[in-house]
Amino acid sequence: MTPERAYPLNAWYPAAWSHEIGHALFARKICDQNVVFYRRQDGAAVALEDACWHRLLPLSLGRLRGDEVVCGYHGLVFNSDGRCSFMPAQKTINPSACVRAFPAVERHRLVWIWPGDPALADPLKLPDFHWNDGTEWVGEGGTFVSLQCDWRLVVDNLMDLTHETYVHAGSIGDEAILEAPFEATHDESTATLTRWMIGIEPPPFWGKQLGKPAPVDRWQIVRFEAPAVVVGDVGVAPTRTGAREGDRSQGVNGAFLAALAPETATSCHYFWNFVRTFKRDDEGLTRALQSAHVNDGKGVYDQDHRILEAQQRAILENPRQPFYNLNIDAGALWARRLIDDLVARERPRAVAE
Amino acid sequence: MTPERAYPLNAWYPAAWSHEIGHALFARKICDQNVVFYRRQDGAAVALEDACWHRLLPLSLGRLRGDEVVCGYHGLVFNSDGRCSFMPAQKTINPSACVRAFPAVERHRLVWIWPGDPALADPLKLPDFHWNDGTEWVGEGGTFVSLQCDWRLVVDNLMDLTHETYVHAGSIGDEAILEAPFEATHDESTATLTRWMIGIEPPPFWGKQLGKPAPVDRWQIVRFEAPAVVVGDVGVAPTRTGAREGDRSQGVNGAFLAALAPETATSCHYFWNFVRTFKRDDEGLTRALQSAHVNDGKGVYDQDHRILEAQQRAILENPRQPFYNLNIDAGALWARRLIDDLVARERPRAVAE
């Protein structure tokens, strides 16, 4: 089964953490396009096609001179708009000589790029990812660079937390998740899965954070914003303190954050974080939460990592229609449908339509 | 040259040694199909499709619970017939939810599976491999897992022992093999190559085992049973003691055993053994014979291993019709014809036929 492009191009995708982009050349493939990144002296992030107009050498193998990129082969120079400003041994510059410049915006500690039509790249369309900006919510995440799976498998994974029971048995997994009813809702650009577990024993992690006797009400409200962001609002509060009705003041609240960029049809970059509003100054807890998620193969996201890559290999090997669905897939199915709609809109239409 | 499927599916293939299958999940690809194996508590060997019905995750990444397999992603449970017996967060189980169960039979210290139509899987069709059962004949073999060649190249190799002279010069190879006439016979499911070398100096190995003065009569009677088993009855006896006529009582007799399973069109699993009826209690000899065959690259089968993989690479690189044939290929040609017939019978027929 040869995979075909299954991501929209006209969308903002996360390309790098802000701290990854300095005044130096940095290469990453996004949506099957090689991109070179750097930060101008005025601080603006730049994203250019990573292939010289002349002979295709990756510009990332060259060097910066001021705010311009010098190709490492024949010295052609490109400015941050991608326009060629110098050609070796000739006075006249071919006016068509340029490399593609991708719209790039820095927001919420990430640099986002728009791989599609630049005329459509409206910063107002950036997804809501404010939880990651380091102000109200705190946490330090990380990146799975070139995770070897279709990015949509990560969306599936996050939109159904039933898997916690099996993949993450012993930490955040809990049989109660299986028994709790859930609700899947959606609008034209988001899909949300809401699950409340009322009056349960908290799983060990949450019990410890809350520091109050059981029972608790536990919530998981996972929201997908098409095409590339998932935010999971999670937490517990003592039962009958009004959490479900809106008063979480007695509880503890966290959020898992995922911003995804396809790298190829079968690989992606996964920028993740886990942030919280409780114990915000506890840096030891911040570090502990980071290493609980990713820790040299032993974190809970490392477990997902293994599952996701194994699933991708299985899909590539298996000729049958890949997926059957269960009730638990309701959230993922809505997310997939929103993605499919965005992709479909970019397909060339037949003339007669 | 893209190789196409060249193995019949309606056949018993060796999948594992009995000792490889315990009460634990074990994965192996047979005939381009990922299979997960385990042993039930009643001792029966089970072989299931190694891909969850739901999201294709290999079941071998999950765990056993009693005699059932729990998927490591969302916890679906499958019994040893492949039928789903539990789905997370729902009461009703989709009646079509199952994974494929392959007929599996344990015989002669190997587990055999039938990758084709289960309705045709008759244990009476198991090939004769009784030499391997550890009773009358003794020996300890091994496995080349994922040998990187078309399994039929191994059949070719074993059906023509002329190669001993060149590949195995210095151990079992002998110029006498080249000069001895041989006879190739066949019936509808077997091909046999018979070669008698009368009144010769024995090669060093056989001379030592016999422990009597030369000359000897040496025999090689190699029998292919379609599609996947080759057994070579080999030995020497003092000349003029009636070995050719049937009385081997003065001689020493061994048998090389090969049971083959295609893994893909260009790789296979090769279960081998060398067994004997002489010095049956000599465990040192058993170990010596094992390491004479496979020993970290230095055994005689290691030599074949290198030749076979090099040959496969050459076939993939070489656009010409791969093979010309010599007289020595008579046995291999009959074996190939029997295999081709089995494959041809499984091809869809044109309606008008």
Next chain:
Amino acid sequence: MTPERAYPLNAWYPAAWSHEIGHALFARKICDQNVVFYRRQDGAAVALEDACWHRLLPLSLGRLRGDEVVCGYHGLVFNSDGRCSFMPAQKTINPSACVRAFPAVERHRLVWIWPGDPALADPLKLPDFHWNDGTEWVGEGGTFVSLQCDWRLVVDNLMDLTHETYVHAGSIGDEAILEAPFEATHDESTATLTRWMIGIEPPPFWGKQLGKPAPVDRWQIVRFEAPAVVVGDVGVAPTRTGAREGDRSQGVNGAFLAALAPETATSCHYFWNFVRTFKRDDEGLTRALQSAHVNDGKGVYDQDHRILEAQQRAILENPRQPFYNLNIDAGALWARRLIDDLVARERPRAVAE
């Protein structure tokens, strides 16, 4: 973008240094053909198809017996014309049993082979590479075996020395190259790029070799001989001593030599040397020049190596028409045109032409 064959077959290509070929089997792929080389006892270099007629096993896995090759699988023997002279266990040899013998000529310390029609293999068509013969010019070069790029990218690289300024900044690179006018000429089998820099400061290397005060005249006369050889006549002389007019007696003169063989459409073997007519007995300088070019990743050719392989990867990834051209590409464009003409002549013609 799947690359297609872009090299002529009817041409002499360098296959190995003379010192690489002894009385032993030696394998190398040239023009997508596996070739086994050896030297006969009379000293002649032999090049045979590296695949046994019988079962395709590489003959290079066999052994020499006198001047003949014995296959390592079944012992077929081939003489240095590629004709089979022995088959196991049979008296009659199939008269069509042979492997291909490639015309091979040893000249100027290299062994050259003709992968195309042997009837056309005229030694008079060998390219001029006399600079490499170790007599008038001295130097010790090396080989990039299986450089992972289309051989024509190396031709491009050598036919435009502007890249020295960027790839080799700090050693032989010089801004003066960018400002100097150059001339591109050609005839039916060669293309030549000539650049004179008059009255300049010499770059460090040349200043040191000359050992006289600046300014100097510097020349670069790079000559491509289709399809596979590039020779760069380079040097400096004190200005106004008549170098441009033909009297180089006051100067120092070197030559970079490149003989190229396609391995596949996207890899090649690059036999290089840098030779000189000055300080011919200075063996320390010979070694220093060799390691200035290739030295565990730190030489100037190592820098080109990285660039060329990165460029090839970019071409394979990039769907757009790969190349735009600059004025500096004039020499490379003529070289490419000569190559294209040779390839075009070998294409089958339509009947109606």
